[in-house]
Amino acid sequence: MISLAGRDILHSWGKYAFTGLGLGLLIGVTLSMAGIYRGMVDDGKALLANSGADLWVVQRDTLGPYAEPSSLRDDVYRGLLGLPGVARAANVTYLTMQARQGERDVRVMVVGIQPGEPGEPRYLIAGRQIERTHYEAVADASTGFQLGARVRIRRHDYTVVGLTRRMVSASGDPMVFIPLRDAQEAQFLKDNDAIVNERARVLANPALNRPGIPGLAETLSRSQETSRMVNAVLVQIAPGWAADEVAETIRRWKRLQAYTVPQMEEILIAKLIATSARQIAVFLMILAVVSAAIVSFIIYTMTLGKLREIAVLKLIGARNRTIAGMILQEALGLGLIGFLVGKTVATLWAPYFPKYVLLEPGDAARGFVAVMVICALASTLAIRTALRVDPATAIGG
Amino acid sequence: MSAALPNQATTTPAIEVSGLRKRYGAGDTAVDALKGVDLTVQPGEVIGLIGPSGSGKSTLLKCLGAVTEPTAGRIALSGETVYDGGWRNLDPRALRRDRIGFVFQAPYLIPFLDVTDNVALPLLLAGRSNRGARQRARELLAALDVEHRAQAAVAQLSGGEQQRVAIARALANQPPIILADEPTAPLDSERALAVVRILNRMAQQYQTAIIVVTHDEKIIPTFKRLYHIRDGRTYEEAGEGREFG
Numbered sequence: 118m119i120s121l122a123g124r125d126i127l128h129s130w131g132k133y134a135f136t137g138l139g140l141g142l143l144i145g146v147t148l149s150m151a152g153i154y155r156g157m158v159d160d161g162k163a164l165l166a167n168s169g170a171d172l173w174v175v176q177r178d179t180l181g182p183y184a185e186p187s188s189l190r191d192d193v194y195r196g197l198l199g200l201p202g203v204a205r206a207a208n209v210t211y212l213t214m215q216a217r218q219g220e221r222d223v224r225v226m227v228v229g230i231q232p233g234e235p236g237e238p239r240y241l242i243a244g245r246q247i248e249r250t251h252y253e254a255v256a257d258a259s260t261g262f263q264l265g266a267r268v269r270i271r272r273h274d275y276t277v278v279g280l281t282r283r284m285v286s287a288s289g290d291p292m293v294f295i296p297l298r299d300a301q302e303a304q305f306l307k308d309n310d311a312i313v314n315e316r317a318r319v320l321a322n323p324a325l326n327r328p329g330i331p332g333l334a335e336t337l338s339r340s341q342e343t344s345r346m347v348n349a350v351l352v353q354i355a356p357g358w359a360a361d362e363v364a365e366t367i368r369r370w371k372r373l374q375a376y377t378v379p380q381m382e383e384i385l386i387a388k389l390i391a392t393s394a395r396q397i398a399v400f401l402m403i404l405a406v407v408s409a410a411i412v413s414f415i416i417y418t419m420t421l422g423k424l425r426e427i428a429v430l431k432l433i434g435a436r437n438r439t440i441a442g443m444i445l446q447e448a449l450g451l452g453l454i455g456f457l458v459g460k461t462v463a464t465l466w467a468p469y470f471p472k473y474v475l476l477e478p479g480d481a482a483r484g485f486v487a488v489m490v491i492c493a494l495a496s497t498l499a500i501r502t503a504l505r506v507d508p509a510t511a512i513g514g
Numbered sequence: 515m516s517a518a519l520p521n522q523a524t525t526t527p528a529i530e531v532s533g534l535r536k537r538y539g540a541g542d543t544a545v546d547a548l549k550g551v552d553l554t555v556q557p558g559e560v561i562g563l564i565g566p567s568g569s570g571k572s573t574l575l576k577c578l579g580a581v582t583e584p585t586a587g588r589i590a591l592s593g594e595t596v597y598d599g600g601w602r603n604l605d606p607r608a609l610r611r612d613r614i615g616f617v618f619q620a621p622y623l624i625p626f627l628d629v630t631d632n633v634a635l636p637l638l639l640a641g642r643s644n645r646g647a648r649q650r651a652r653e654l655l656a657a658l659d660v661e662h663r664a665q666a667a668v669a670q671l672s673g674g675e676q677q678r679v680a681i682a683r684a685l686a687n688q689p690p691i692i693l694a695d696e697p698t699a700p701l702d703s704e705r706a707l708a709v710v711r712i713l714n715r716m717a718q719q720y721q722t723a724i725i726v727v728t729h730d731e732k733i734i735p736t737f738k739r740l741y742h743i744r745d746g747r748t749y750e751e752a753g754e755g756r757e758f759g
């Protein structure tokens with residue numbers, strides 16, 4: 118038996134191609150939305166993996182450093198180094214802000230690191246790691262910064278000495294790594310007017326500016342102008358130790374919060390991007406319903422245009438399943454064209470998204486099955502209409 | 515009611531209809547479209563079925579074509595009773611597919627199939643192989659002088675060619691009977707007569723009985739036998755059987 122659906126599609130391929138193109142763009146948007154979600158999850162995992170840490174030690178009762186603010190004294194890491202099972206520990210700071218290169222502003226996450234310690238970017242695609250204690254930076258390539266570029270962060274200019282990739286915050290902002298001291302200053306340093314104002318307040322306060330204790334006011338003012346705080350301490354576990362065990366020790370003895378990699382993944386994926394994920398899920402459902410409605414309408418309209426032929430087919434003895442099969446195959450054919458177009462356009466336009474879009478083969482396979490199921494369901498209305506066609510309508514009278 | 519004419523062939527009729535009735539609706543609103551139709555057509559014979567609008571022509575055609583179930587009566591095809599108050603355990607769809615051919619006022623070819631596949635379609639629906647069906651289609655197209663258009667799309671054919679392809683399709687399964695519903699209506703005199711000539715030739719060649727429902731004054735004189743249908747009843751008369759052209 119010849120394929121009636123195949124012949125019909127070939128006969129009016131232009132109509133099918135354009136319809137499939139339109140449907141494909143819709144499917145492309147759907148796949149891209151799934152890709153955006155996967156990209157967010159992958160960004161989170163990359164953020165954790167690239168930090169090189171086994172444990173994140175943060176302020177107690179917080180979900181820091183990514184999901185909530187966290188502040189620790191910058192000497193906490195020394196105490197951690199003395200605990201059994203801790204091989205390395207290093208301070209880090211995180212601050213999302215605008216970095217300026219020339220006339221261009223880029224939203225970045227500035228990460229303060231100790232060179233050579235956990236938290237340093239693990240892979241460079243160009244240049245070198247930070248070697249000086251001040252005013253050098255390693256930037257994620259997606260910032261658009263070039264090697265040797267001068268980037269202004271707060272009041273200082275930094276020279277980009279290295280480029281890395283896939284180092285972005287949970288919200289997709291590219292990272293710029295600078296020395297810890299500079300980062301602390303950038304994060305906590307007040308502006309000049311505020312410092313002058315604070316000095317005046319201290320001097321005007323008789324409790325702080327005591328004639329009997331010379332130098333007290335100046336010492337107080339200086340202490341307020343610098344910061345000894347960091348957001349987290351990244352810990353690497355010694356070989357043979359379990360992360361959970363060391364984390365429990367830190368919680369118990371240091372009165373700090375310590376998260377393992379799975380716990381941090383849970384925080385990033387289930388908490389930090391949960392709302393975005395739900396938003397995308399709702400949008401995907403809406404797109405699925407819209408796609409189903411469009412396919413249903415298209416197939417129904419195409420079937421209405423063939424009622425006379427369907428009546429003739431029934432009159433000359435075509436079985437109901439032959440006619441239903443023709444309509445179903447056309448719907449599935451449309452879905453196939455739409456999926457191929459959608460997958461192609463989603464792949465082509467993915468690099469142009471400002472955030473990472475991860476198109477997983479598994480999602481594509483699931484999307485293909487969903488498209489086919491939607492098309493099959495969408496064809497039922499047209500099939501029902503076709504099967505109700507009276508073959509007598511092919512005969513006059 | 516019909517009356518048998520002298521010299522009518524004595525072979526088994528291709529179609530034999532007796533006391534066929536069709537009632538639409540029920541109760542006070544019931545309409546008797548057919549009130550006891552009798553009709554006999556021999557193999558290889560082409561008869562005309564004429565009558566005014568609303569006389570029951572289309573209803574009779576639908577009943578004979580197993581599209582509409584009659585209310586009462588008997589229909590026999592090639593001596594086998596297929597309807598006798600019911601379809602005798604026969605599937606009307608299979609009956610249409612295997613034993614009845616249809617030619618319509620407009621050709622109603624399937625536009626997305628080429629000429630050969632249009633003719634082969636009834637055979638394919640009946641389960642014949644692609645190769646066998648196409649071979650048979652080509653034979654029929656040759657018999658109808660449209661073999662040169664075998665690979666053409668339907669839209670590329672003239673009206674006359676399309677009607678010939680439609681006749682070939684009707685003949686594909688070698689049905690004992692073809693029902694032609696005003697097959698010459700959209701054609702001019704020359705082409706209309708050409709179609710009737712083809713129908714006669716095919717009826718002779720394949721020993722198929724053909725019932726032509728028509729209003730067309732141009733072709734009515736060409737039938738040797740005519741059935742008039744009025745108020746749901748048939749009246750048989752001898753036609754002029756005028757030679758073509």
